[in-house]
Amino acid sequence: MSKKYILAIDQSTQGTKAILVDQNNQIFWKAALPHKQIINNQGWVSHDLGEIKENLQKLFKKVLEQVSPDQLIGLAITNQRESAAAWSKKTGDSLCKTIVWQDNRAEKLIKKISYPELKNEVKDKTGLALSPYFTGAKWGWMLLNEPRVIQAHENNDLCLGTMDSWLIYQLTDGKSFKTEPSNACRTQLMNIRTGNWDKNLSEIFGVDLESLPQIVDSNGHFGNTNLFGLLPHPIPILSVLGDSQAALFAHGCFKAGDFKVTFGTGSSVMLNIGTSLPANINNKLNTSIAWSLNGKPSYVLEGNINYAGACITWLKDNLHLINTPNETADLALTANPEDHTILIPAFAGLGAPYWKPDMKAAFVGMTSTTSKKELVRATLNSLVYQIADILSEFKQLYPKVNNEIHTDGGMIHNKYLMQYLSNITQRIVKVADISELSAVGSAMNAMNHTTGIQSSKAYNTRMNSNIAQKYRQEWSHWINILS
Numbered sequence: 069m070s071k072k073y074i075l076a077i078d079q080s081t082q083g084t085k086a087i088l089v090d091q092n093n094q095i096f097w098k099a100a101l102p103h104k105q106i107i108n109n110q111g112w113v114s115h116d117l118g119e120i121k122e123n124l125q126k127l128f129k130k131v132l133e134q135v136s137p138d139q140l141i142g143l144a145i146t147n148q149r150e151s152a153a154a155w156s157k158k159t160g161d162s163l164c165k166t167i168v169w170q171d172n173r174a175e176k177l178i179k180k181i182s183y184p185e186l187k188n189e190v191k192d193k194t195g196l197a198l199s200p201y202f203t204g205a206k207w208g209w210m211l212l213n214e215p216r217v218i219q220a221h222e223n224n225d226l227c228l229g230t231m232d233s234w235l236i237y238q239l240t241d242g243k244s245f246k247t248e249p250s251n252a253c254r255t256q257l258m259n260i261r262t263g264n265w266d267k268n269l270s271e272i273f274g275v276d277l278e279s280l281p282q283i284v285d286s287n288g289h290f291g292n293t294n295l296f297g298l299l300p301h302p303i304p305i306l307s308v309l310g311d312s313q314a315a316l317f318a319h320g321c322f323k324a325g326d327f328k329v330t331f332g333t334g335s336s337v338m339l340n341i342g343t344s345l346p347a348n349i350n351n352k353l354n355t356s357i358a359w360s361l362n363g364k365p366s367y368v369l370e371g372n373i374n375y376a377g378a379c380i381t382w383l384k385d386n387l388h389l390i391n392t393p394n395e396t397a398d399l400a401l402t403a404n405p406e407d408h409t410i411l412i413p414a415f416a417g418l419g420a421p422y423w424k425p426d427m428k429a430a431f432v433g434m435t436s437t438t439s440k441k442e443l444v445r446a447t448l449n450s451l452v453y454q455i456a457d458i459l460s461e462f463k464q465l466y467p468k469v470n471n472e473i474h475t476d477g478g479m480i481h482n483k484y485l486m487q488y489l490s491n492i493t494q495r496i497v498k499v500a501d502i503s504e505l506s507a508v509g510s511a512m513n514a515m516n517h518t519t520g521i522q523s524s525k526a527y528n529t530r531m532n533s534n535i536a537q538k539y540r541q542e543w544s545h546w547i548n549i550l551s
Contacts, residue, residue: 070136075142075303076143076146076507076514077146078510079232079235080332080333080506081168081333081334082102082333083100084103086099086127086128087511089507095508096134098504100127103115104116104119111172113171117155118162124235124296129298141303142303142306143304143305144305144513145235145308146310147308149231149254150169150206151231152210152228152230154207154214154217155229155237156220157226160238163214163226166231167206167210169201171200172200172416174205174209175200178200181198181273182198189272190272191349191350194253194256194257194258194259196254197352203255205256208274208275210228211274226276227281228279229280230255232248232308233251236281236290239295240291246308248284248290248309248359248360249283249285250286250309250356250358250359251310252265256273257273257275263357265280285363286361287516290305291305292305307511308510309359311506312370313357313359315338315476315506316368316509317359318502319500320521324468325469327339327469327470329473330476331377331480332477333375333378333381334372335451336370337372337462339369340366340367341369342366343366346369346465346466352423353371353421353461356368369465369466371457371461373455374413374416375413375415379413379451380479393482397485398484399444400445400484403444407437409434409445410433410542411446412547413451414430414550420461431443432550451479453492453543455489456493457540473490473493473497475500477503486499487527490527494529497526497527
């Protein structure tokens with residue numbers, strides 16, 4: 069009998085992957101296609117949905133060169149979460165470019181509605197600080213500024229969704245317009261306490277609830293797909309999870325106190341807090357839904373870092389200090405230990421736990437001897453300091469945070485970064501053996517697997533705690549000065 073596979077789609081910020089995962093949670097085959105990062109002179113970041121759809125079609129053809137249609141059990145989706153899409157109900161065609169999660173263009177809209185009572189209501193209902201980062205503000209901006217979106221709304225022809233909903237809509241030829249809680253909770257339009265779209269929240273952002281998808285469980289039925297006509301018979305879409313929650317799932321972080329760090333374009337630090345919401349969710353972190361399985365939600369505390377891998381891309385493409393990201397570990401390891409240069413990576417402000425959207429990026433503490441090596445090290449260190457500050461908030465809000473940091477994403481192979489993370493946080497850092505962890509997590513959910521993947525590599529602390537604290541204080545000093 070031929071082996072069976074889940075086809076996992078990972079629709080991320082930089083590109084789209086198609087991954088075949090077997091019934092032992094192992095990757096049999098994978099392929100990826102990048103899409104353009106469309107950045108205008110105002111710094112707005114967009115994606116072309118037409119390009120992404122074309123890439124999907126190309127990837128599906130490659131999949132069927134590897135396996136027969138009968139070997140596909142079903143499809144699982146994981147995706148960039150807060151990015152905002154708008155398309156026609158009738159045709160499925162995009163009405164404007166997707167506003168990517170990093171994009172800050174809705175900042176003026178947020179400032180207009182940002183008074184204390186409203187900020188408190190949004191935080192209490194959603195667990196999220198009122199911010200242009202989340203999808204609701206991006207949709208609100210579209211409905212004020214994108215002519216085709218405005219027209220479609222007037223004609224009752226508007227679909228608004230995060231990338232999972234757009235994928236489902238395209239894959240089912242418009243028959244299914246659905247999302248699930250790990251994505252919906254990041255829009256600021258879903259009431260985290262009820263698990264439903266909230267009318268008051270929709271009015272705050274100027275978004276009509278009729279334009280939003282149905283919310284179902286993360287392992288619910290999302291419709292059937294024939295992969296744009298390539299399959300002789302349809303297969304079910306069995307699982308949808310936001311990328312960060314999918315990685316948490318794959319790590320096996322099912323117990324309260326388990327947490328992980330995902331290193332992608334940005335970074336997500338996520339702590340499982342179990343099946344109950346905190347008594348007070350009006351805090352410096354975000355409270356989100358990890359997943360909802362068979363009607364039972366689990367919750368997480370999360371801190372998001374806007375620029376992680378994107379900082380390395382900036383070093384390469386903008387400053388031309390490196391040719392490839394692989395160079396950064398050796399450069400950092402050989403940097404002058406007496407140099408105290410720090411990067412404040414506020415290219416789009418700073419997110420949790422600082423919430424300083426107006427802050428600007430800067431290298432600080434440089435001397436005449438500061439060189440490329442020190443700038444690269446400062447860039448890597450800045451990521452670690454942000455993670456450490458988020459962990460401090462975890463400990464303030466939740467009594468038990470485990471001593472192990474589970475890590476995944478493209479930067480986990482940077483030995484300097486992983487060791488420095490262990491040193492500064494004074495915790496064991498466990499590195500995932502599988503890089504495509506979000507895709508595997510959603511595939512595991514599709515197969516009802518709840519045993520996490522194994523980590524073979526671990527980093528133990530090599531720095532005295534007093535020295536680690538000194539470095540963190542230096543970082544905090546500069547944050548306070550530049551605020």
